[in-house]
Amino acid sequence: MNSGDVLKFPPGFLWGTATSPTQVEGHIENEWTHFTAQDGGHCRIACDHYHRYPEDIEWMARLGTNAYRFGIEWGRLQSAPFAPLNQKELARYMDLIDRLQAKGITPMVVLHHFSNPPWINTAGGWTNAATIPAFVDYVTKLIAVLKDRVYLWNTFNEPDTYACVAYLLGGFPPQRKWKLGQFRRVIDHMARAHVQASRVIRREGDAGRQPEVGIAKNWTFFHAYQRFSPWDRTTAFACHYTFNKFVLDAFLGGGRRRDSTFIGLNYYGRVRFHHFRAMIPASGTPVKTLKDFGFVCDDMVERYPAGLVKILSYLHRKFRLPVYITEHGAASDDEPFRERDLRENLAALHGAMAGGVEVRGFFYWSLLDNFEWQFGYTKKFGLLAVDFADEKLPRSPKPLAAVFAGICRTNAVDRLGSGIG
Numbered sequence: 504m505n506s507g508d509v510l511k512f513p514p515g516f517l518w519g520t521a522t523s524p525t526q527v528e529g530h531i532e533n534e535w536t537h538f539t540a541q542d543g544g545h546c547r548i549a550c551d552h553y554h555r556y557p558e559d560i561e562w563m564a565r566l567g568t569n570a571y572r573f574g575i576e577w578g579r580l581q582s583a584p585f586a587p588l589n590q591k592e593l594a595r596y597m598d599l600i601d602r603l604q605a606k607g608i609t610p611m612v613v614l615h616h617f618s619n620p621p622w623i624n625t626a627g628g629w630t631n632a633a634t635i636p637a638f639v640d641y642v643t644k645l646i647a648v649l650k651d652r653v654y655l656w657n658t659f660n661e662p663d664t665y666a667c668v669a670y671l672l673g674g675f676p677p678q679r680k681w682k683l684g685q686f687r688r689v690i691d692h693m694a695r696a697h698v699q700a701s702r703v704i705r706r707e708g709d710a711g712r713q714p715e716v717g718i719a720k721n722w723t724f725f726h727a728y729q730r731f732s733p734w735d736r737t738t739a740f741a742c743h744y745t746f747n748k749f750v751l752d753a754f755l756g757g758g759r760r761r762d763s764t765f766i767g768l769n770y771y772g773r774v775r776f777h778h779f780r781a782m783i784p785a786s787g788t789p790v791k792t793l794k795d796f797g798f799v800c801d802d803m804v805e806r807y808p809a810g811l812v813k814i815l816s817y818l819h820r821k822f823r824l825p826v827y828i829t830e831h832g833a834a835s836d837d838e839p840f841r842e843r844d845l846r847e848n849l850a851a852l853h854g855a856m857a858g859g860v861e862v863r864g865f866f867y868w869s870l871l872d873n874f875e876w877q878f879g880y881t882k883k884f885g886l887l888a889v890d891f892a893d894e895k896l897p898r899s900p901k902p903l904a905a906v907f908a909g910i911c912r913t914n915a916v917d918r919l920g921s922g923i924g
């Protein structure tokens with residue numbers, strides 16, 4: 504059905520961009536407000552999406568996207584556990600959603616993306632089981648007001664990354680190291696909160712179609728660089744077990760599969776271990792050095808488009824749920840590289856779909872260059888550049904924006920990069 508190398512996606516496929524409140528909004532009060540990133544940066548203004556969202560929505564429309572995945576910041580809406588929702592902040596998010604809809608852009612709302620209200624953090628965050636009913640209360644109040652506007656709900660973004668980097672690696676607040684018990688507790692509590700929140704959303708949702716609910720799971724492949732190195736194989740297996748298997752089982756294992764209607768997949772690539780070292784730029788090995796090892800990396804991890812087919816087939820076999828690619832993107836100043844990466848991953852995605860996996864949408868990370876957590880502003884994931892040196896924070900499209908716009912408009916990708924897309 505596909506002529507030559509033009510890969511067509513099914514009608515109604517969602518093509519979107521993704522952001523998160525802490526990374527783009529600015530003027531935020533959470534555990535990141537007083538956090539200084541490795542580059543000295545902080546999130547206090549970020550991209551000022553908090554004020555500039557109308558302009559950003561114009562950009563989304565110009566890109567030809569028909570979906571936007573963004574977070575609602577819990578701490579803006581509740582000032583204490585079980586408090587009524589802040590009407591002014593709610594009105595702003597409603598206006599954002601109305602503007603999206605006026606442009607034909609479907610909202611996917613993320614309820615938790617690496618940040619909590621200050622009063623949750625002082626009470627122990629997600630290590631404390633009391634966070635579960637507080638979160639469910641928040642979701643219940645939020646769905647009551649958004650139920651007829653939003654049908655796509657993403658409860659937790661990458662609980663695996665959050666629990667790992669905050670409680671094992673010390674990179675995210677509260678910067679704990681090797682607290683395996685706390686890591687497991689966070690995952691367990693979030694999984695329970697997901698189940699309860701999902702039941703509320705599915706019971707109450709009323710946006711003209713069945714509400715859809717799922718988490719976004721980061722899937723990273725962990726491999727040994729040398730296949731026969733027992734130590735590196737053990738390290739890779741321990742990572743796979745802890746971050747992939749344990750987390751998937753907690754959220755979707757046993758009867759819990761019934762409490763998700765989709766799986767959100769954040770897919771970037773792979774980490775290979777060599778003498779116990781994670782061979783990725785995010786752990787400090789320069790892209791150039793990795794190139795000498797034969798690794799293709801962006802400024803974060805190794806690229807591994809073939810892995811996308813593997814993970815999608817695996818999830819399909821195991822859970823039989825539709826999938827959204829809730830994030831994929833590359834951080835680099837090398838735009839031809841980013842274009843290649845996008846086309847290769849979309850070709851892999853298309854291949855998995857041709858093989859029977861139901862994928863309903865793809866969200867590019869990210870609309871804007873933004874605050875990349877502990878790395879600050881050094882990782883350039885945006886389709887649009889933001890000039891952070893200029894206080895007006897002007898946006899300007901990068902070459903990849905035109906490529907992505909072509910893909911969105913034609914609902915197709917050309918593997919070779921000529922003609923459409």
Ligand code: FCB
Nearest residue numbers: 523660661664721868875
């Ligand atoms: C994902 C996060 C997102 C961003 C991208 C690069 O793990 O969900 O906030 O940091 O990686």
